[in-house]
Every structure is written in C-alpha cells, then in structure tokens.
Amino acid sequence: MSEETPNSVTLEKDGNVAVVIVNNPPVNALSWHVREGLANHFAAALADDSVEAIVLRCDGSTFIAGADISEFGKAPRGPDFNAVLNSIEQATKPVVAAIHGTALGGGLETALVCHYRVAVPSAKLGVPEVKLGLLPGAGGTQRLPRVVGVEAAATMTSLGDPVPAPKAKDMGLVDALAGEDSLAADAIAFARTKIADGPRPTRERAVFGDVAIIEQLKTANAKRWRGFDAPYANLACVEAATRLPFDEGLAFERQEFTKLMFGSQSAAQRHIFFAERQAAKIDGLPKDTALRDVKKVGVIGAGTMGGGISMNFLQKGIPVTIVEMQQEALDRGVGVIRKNYEASAAKGRFKPEQVEAMMGILTPTLNIEDLADCDLIIEAVYENMDVKKEIFAKLDSIAKPGAILASNTSYLDVDEIATATSRPGDVLGMHFFSPANVMKLLEVVRGEKTAPDALATAMAIGKKIGKVAVVAGVCDGFIGNRMLKPRQVEAMNLLMEGATPQQIDKVHVDFGMPMGPFQMSDLAGVDIGWHRDPTRIESIRDALAAKGRWGQKTGKGFYDYDEKRNPTPSAEVAEIIEDFRQHSNKAKREISDQEIIERTLYPMVNEGALILTEGKAQRASDIDVVWIYGYGWPVYRGGPMFWAGLEGTDKIVAALEKHGFAVAPLLKEKAEAKSGF
Numbered sequence: 137m138s139e140e141t142p143n144s145v146t147l148e149k150d151g152n153v154a155v156v157i158v159n160n161p162p163v164n165a166l167s168w169h170v171r172e173g174l175a176n177h178f179a180a181a182l183a184d185d186s187v188e189a190i191v192l193r194c195d196g197s198t199f200i201a202g203a204d205i206s207e208f209g210k211a212p213r214g215p216d217f218n219a220v221l222n223s224i225e226q227a228t229k230p231v232v233a234a235i236h237g238t239a240l241g242g243g244l245e246t247a248l249v250c251h252y253r254v255a256v257p258s259a260k261l262g263v264p265e266v267k268l269g270l271l272p273g274a275g276g277t278q279r280l281p282r283v284v285g286v287e288a289a290a291t292m293t294s295l296g297d298p299v300p301a302p303k304a305k306d307m308g309l310v311d312a313l314a315g316e317d318s319l320a321a322d323a324i325a326f327a328r329t330k331i332a333d334g335p336r337p338t339r340e341r342a343v344f345g346d347v348a349i350i351e352q353l354k355t356a357n358a359k360r361w362r363g364f365d366a367p368y369a370n371l372a373c374v375e376a377a378t379r380l381p382f383d384e385g386l387a388f389e390r391q392e393f394t395k396l397m398f399g400s401q402s403a404a405q406r407h408i409f410f411a412e413r414q415a416a417k418i419d420g421l422p423k424d425t426a427l428r429d430v431k432k433v434g435v436i437g438a439g440t441m442g443g444g445i446s447m448n449f450l451q452k453g454i455p456v457t458i459v460e461m462q463q464e465a466l467d468r469g470v471g472v473i474r475k476n477y478e479a480s481a482a483k484g485r486f487k488p489e490q491v492e493a494m495m496g497i498l499t500p501t502l503n504i505e506d507l508a509d510c511d512l513i514i515e516a517v518y519e520n521m522d523v524k525k526e527i528f529a530k531l532d533s534i535a536k537p538g539a540i541l542a543s544n545t546s547y548l549d550v551d552e553i554a555t556a557t558s559r560p561g562d563v564l565g566m567h568f569f570s571p572a573n574v575m576k577l578l579e580v581v582r583g584e585k586t587a588p589d590a591l592a593t594a595m596a597i598g599k600k601i602g603k604v605a606v607v608a609g610v611c612d613g614f615i616g617n618r619m620l621k622p623r624q625v626e627a628m629n630l631l632m633e634g635a636t637p638q639q640i641d642k643v644h645v646d647f648g649m650p651m652g653p654f655q656m657s658d659l660a661g662v663d664i665g666w667h668r669d670p671t672r673i674e675s676i677r678d679a680l681a682a683k684g685r686w687g688q689k690t691g692k693g694f695y696d697y698d699e700k701r702n703p704t705p706s707a708e709v710a711e712i713i714e715d716f717r718q719h720s721n722k723a724k725r726e727i728s729d730q731e732i733i734e735r736t737l738y739p740m741v742n743e744g745a746l747i748l749t750e751g752k753a754q755r756a757s758d759i760d761v762v763w764i765y766g767y768g769w770p771v772y773r774g775g776p777m778f779w780a781g782l783e784g785t786d787k788i789v790a791a792l793e794k795h796g797f798a799v800a801p802l803l804k805e806k807a808e809a810k811s812g813f
C-alpha cells in the first residue's frame with residue numbers, strides 16, 4: 137500500500153444511485169488515501185442532486201478488512217477516520233454498504249455508519265481488534281449495541297470472532313442477503329428501495345439488550361483472558377454505551393482505545409500479526425518457486441504423533457496411508473484417530489458423515505511399500521538415529537521420484553538422517569508439536585541439501601493444514617526446544633540453590649505462560665530421555681524417575697496429582713531436592729522472583745540471539761512465532777525476542793553477566809545500541 141497510489145477510491149453512477157468503490161489490494165485496508173478518497177467521493181455524491189442514494193462497495197476479494205495496521209505508530213496522514221465516518225453517517229441520502237469477503241474492524245465500523253448493509257451469504261463480519269490488543273476505536277463499541285444489542289456487541293468485541301452473513305442477518309447487522317454473484321446490482325436495487333425511507337443514522341438508534349452479559353463474559357473467559365487488557369476495555373466501552381449519550385460514549389471509547397494503542401500489549405500483538413505472515417516467507421526463495429503436488433501423504437508410526445499428524449491431512453481431504461510394524465499398534469493408532477474425531481463430532485465440530493469421510497481416506501497398512509505413490513512421507517517413530525536412518529534408507533528405495541521425505545524428529549540431526557538416502561534434496565524435518573492435530577506450530581527444518589522447492593512445498597502444505605509454519609535450521613532442538621533447554625537447566629539449578637518447583641512455576645504462570653518448567657516436565661514426562669537405571673542417580677530427575685515419579689502419567693512427578701490432575705507440592709520431592717543439595721554442598725538461600733526471571737527467561741533470549749547469528753532462524757520474529765504457537769508464550773508479550781526489546785536488552789545483558797552467563801555477541805550489540813531485535 138505505497139503512498140504513490142492515491143487513486144484507491146472511485147465513484148460511478150448507476151442512474152440515481154452513486155457507487156463509491158474502494159480498491160486497495162490486498163485487503164482494502166483503510167490506508168490514508170482510502171480515507172481521503174472516501175471523504176472526497178461521498179462529498180461529491182452528496183453534492184450531486186441527481187444522486188438519491190449511495191452504495192459503498194469494494195473491488196477485489198474482500199470488503200474493507202480494517203484500518204491499515206501498518207500505519208499504526210507512524211505520523212498520521214490523510215483525514216481523521218472518525219470525521220470521515222461521521223460524514224457518511226450524517227449523509228442526507230440513504231447509504232448502503234455492499235459486503236463480500238470480510239468486513240472487519242474499521243471495515244465493519246464503516247459499514248455501521250452506512251444506514252443499511254447488504255451482504256453475500258459467504259461474507260463474514262466482525263471486530264477482531266481485541267486480537268490486536270485493541271478495540272473498535274471508530275465508534276464500533278457504541279454503534280454495535282445500537283444495531284445488534286448489548287449481548288451480541290459485547291460478545292463480538294470481547295472475543296473478536298467474525299459472524300457469517302446469514303447469522304448477521306438474523307442479528308439485524310445485515311439488512312438483506314445478496315446473490316453471491318450479483319452483489320453490486322442487488323445493493324443498488326436495495327438502495328433504490330430505501331430512497332423513500334431516507335437515511336437511518338446509527339447513532340440515533342437506541343441501545344437495547346441486557347448488560348448482565350458483560351459480567352457473564354468476564355466469568356466465562358477469566359482463564360482465557362488472564363493477563364490481557366483489551367477484552368476488559370472492549371467490555372467497558374460496550375457497558376458505557378448502555379449508560380452514556382452517544383458522543384460521550386464515543387469519547388470514552390477514544391480514551392480506552394488510546395490507552396491500548398500506546399500500550400505494550402497491542403504493540404506485541406500487532407508484532408505477532410505481521411510476524412505470523414512474515415514467517416511464511418522463505419528469504420531468498422523466488423516468489424514463483426513451483427511447488428510440488430501433494431495429493432497423497434504417508435505417515436510412518438501410528439503413535440500419538442503419527443496419529444495426530446495424520447488427522448491434520450484427513451481434515452483437509454488429503455488421503456493418508458499410515459504404516460505400523462504390528463497389527464495391534466496399527467489398530468490402536470487408527471482407533472485413537474476415530475475416537476478423537478468422534479469426540480470432536482460430539483462437540484459439534486464435525487458431522488458424523490464427515491468423520492466417516494475422513495476415516496474413509498485413511499489407509500492403515502503393515503507394508504511400507506504401500507507408500508510408493510505418496511507425494512509426502514512423514515516419519516514419526518521414536519527418537520533413535522539408527523532406526524530413523526534405516527527407515528529413510530528404505531524410503532529411498534521405494535518412494536517415487538520427487539516425493540518429499542520428512543522426519544518429525546524434535547531434535548535429531550536431519551542432515552545425518554538425509555545421508556541414509558541418495559536424495560538429500562528431498563529430505564527435511566517437519567516437527568509437529570503434541571497434540572499434533574491441535575498445536576498450530578510446525579517447525580520445517582531445512583537441511584543443508586534440502587531443495588528450495590521441497591522446502592517451499594513443506595511450508596505451503598503446513599499452511600494448508602492450518603499450521604503456522606516456521607523455517608528452522610539443523611541444530612540440537614531446532615528453534616523452540618533449543619531455547620527451552622537453557623530455561624530447564626537453570627530451573628533445575630535454582631532448585632539446588634533454594635527455590636522450589638512451585639515458586640519457579642508461579643513466576644512463569646504470573647508472567648503469562650500456561651505453565652512453568654516443572655509443570656511442563658510433569659506433562660511431557662519426567663522419564664523422557666531417562667537412562668532407565670534406577671540405581672544410577674546423577675540428577676534430581678534421575679531421583680524422581682527412579683521413584684516412579686514420571687509426572688502426570690504416574691500421578692506424581694515434581695508435584696503430586698489428584699484424579700483431576702490438579703498439582704500439589706510434594707514433601708517427597710522437597711526431601712529429594714534437599715538431599716541432593718546437601719550431597720552437592722550447595723548452600724540454600726532466598727531466591728527472588730526477579731532472579732528466577734533473569735536466570736530462566738533471559739538465557740532464552742540469549743540462545744535466540746545465537747540461533748539468529750548461526751542462521752538457524754530467518755528472523756527474530758520467527759522465533760517469537762515459534763514460542764507463541766508452540767510453547768504458549770503470552771501473545772501480549774510478543775514472544776521472547778520482541779519482549780527483550782520491551783524488557784531492555786541492556787538490562788538483560790547486565791543480568792546475564794551478573795549471573796555468569798556467556799552473552800551472545802548479537803545480544804551485546806543490541807544492548808549497546810539500546811535496541812530490540
């Protein structure tokens with residue numbers, strides 16, 4: 137949306153109806169020149185006596201998808217958005233919004249100042265600002281309650297989910313549905329029917345509905361909204377609409393909007409909005425790189441990961457052939473997939489016939505040769521290099537030319553695995569996160585010899601199955617797990633020095649993480665990577681594992697768990713830690729929460745800087761996307777690398793040096809420049 141293209145709004149006439157058309161690809165965002173064009177063309181249409189009604193529509197794939205987020209934080213240009221909207225609302229001729237694609241945020245606010253709205257059935261209408269840490273700051277929180285009522289307005293603004301047009305019609309948000317292929321004509325015809333009725337300024341309509349919804353939404357979403365400011369600000373504005381005159385409500389909204397706009401949470405969430413889209417781009421890869429066709433997928437291993445991975449493809453109608461060694465394991469794996477789908481169907485996510493259709497394109501087999509016609513084969517067996525190389529050597533002999541051979545390993549050397557084949561260009565990693573059918577993150581691991589089109593295809597198929605795909609280089613733990621390691625190591629050291637599992641976990645939960653290092657260990661399994669020799673106790677983990685404290689799966693780990701898996705601190709664990717401390721002559725001392733932050737989160741930023749310097753991540757924002765979508769890092773803190781900028785890289789370096797860490801040169805550089813990543 138370059139400043140050089142001001143002609144993004146045009147005006148046409150169809151008899152006595154003027155049609156104002158926005159054309160600002162890719163999503164008709166309300167860039168300065170669009171606001172300017174709207175102001176000019178509406179003024180022209182209103183001044184033209186031959187015009188008796190006005191239609192506002194957009195070219196391209198969608199109606200206005202909101203304010204131009206890329207303009208936020210920049211010097212304001214063009215007319216004030218609210219002034220443009222007021223001029224449309226106060227129009228002396230009926231104005232009809234013709235909606236297709238998405239009418240989102242400022243786009244819906246624009247449609248709300250139009251006196252009537254016509255939409256195609258496939259359209260979606262919503263105010264997703266809360267997902268950017270904001271609120272509809274151009275009258276949306278004051279006009280929505282006047283059109284759809286308090287309940288719907290509170291729900292739409294605080295949750296941010298769009299509403300399909302047919303439902304919007306039922307809610308009164310849309311006045312008429314148009315033909316999918318005749319929106320412009322239908323809107324003009326509708327406008328003509330409103331000439332007699334005249335304008336219907338939304339601000340003059342009465343607010344209706346029950347304000348009790350606001351407390352109900354807060355109660356129902358308390359866990360989901362923990363740490364977020366925006367949902368509560370949205371509800372405060374809708375509540376204000378129920379008791380303040382329109383202009384006072386607008387002023388209250390403006391005040392709340394400004395607070396959010398200049399706060400760190402929205403800056404973080406906007407960062408992630410663009411970071412997520414940036415992550416899909418492969419630096420240096422020609423945009424028109426031809427992707428390989430992926431019409432059939434093979435999955436090796438029907439365990440938890442293999443099953444979850446398969447579900448992603450089946451849900452997109454892509455046939456999967458799943459291989460196991462033993463019939464019993466195969467039946468169990470296929471059974472779990474069906475059980476998961478039936479559980480989702482019971483919650484209304486799928487229709488029973490959809491479950492049958494997905495299970496119908498799943499082919500279980502004990503014969504790996506059945507993967508010969510697959511376009512993509514994903515190996516998801518347990519972590520053992522020899523086993524994986526054996527499988528890839530086998531695949532090399534049976535897979536068709538051009539098939540992509542992917543490993544779901546979470547840390548093993550993909551280049552080493554590729555050496556087992558004669559086609560390393562077709563080998564890469566596709567690291568899914570458990571549960572693989574739920575977690576959105578996918579680390580696509582680029583091997584030294586991975587072909588650009590293979591990489592691009594894996595990234596594209598990742599997006600197709602609803603994942604946020606990020607390119608990672610080959611190193612131990614790739615991006616996410618590599619940064620997790622220093623955190624877990626320091627967490628264990630802090631235990632030895634006097635902190636408790638519950639203290640450390642509380643610091644992380646208060647920070648906004650879904651759980652702390654020890655709750656995470658208990659969920660993943662304390663025995664992961666354990667040498668299985670109960671007589672060999674070299675770490676606190678060994679001691680716990682030797683006592684069968686393997687985590688949630690055995691009802692005890694770093695915590696004891698009740699039947700509902702609620703954790704409680706364990707006296708036995710405290711004893712084990714005390715025992716270890718004494719044997720290693722570690723003095724016990726008071727440890728502050730700040731020290732826990734400095735020694736568990738700052739080293740992650742440090743490791744992130746090393747990952748960037750080594751080129752194992754394309755950009756710092758990719759690291760943020762990994763942690764947001766793979767590890768539950770709070771989106772309102774923007775990810776570890778963005779957060780480092782908020783926290784202060786100089787402060788981080790000073791603390792890391794204080795605690796004796798080797799500081800990454802890139803991080804030192806940023807600290808000297810007092811800049812973020």
Ligand code: T1G
Nearest residue numbers: 163165201202203204205206240241242264272273274413
């Ligand atoms: N501003 C600027 N750029 C935008 C944009 C926006 N609002 N929306 C999308 N883009 C860019 C995006 O970065 C990408 O660029 C390209 O368009 C295609 O997007 C006052 C304050 C509309 C559902 O939150 O949800 O209004 O990567 O890949 O999958 O109250 O984009 O190609 O260079 O996502 O087809 C509220 C945000 C703004 C909607 C289309 N609006 N957009 O999805 O394409 S705040 C939103 C979306 C506001 C007012 C307030 C989606 C989409 P690039 P894409 P898509």
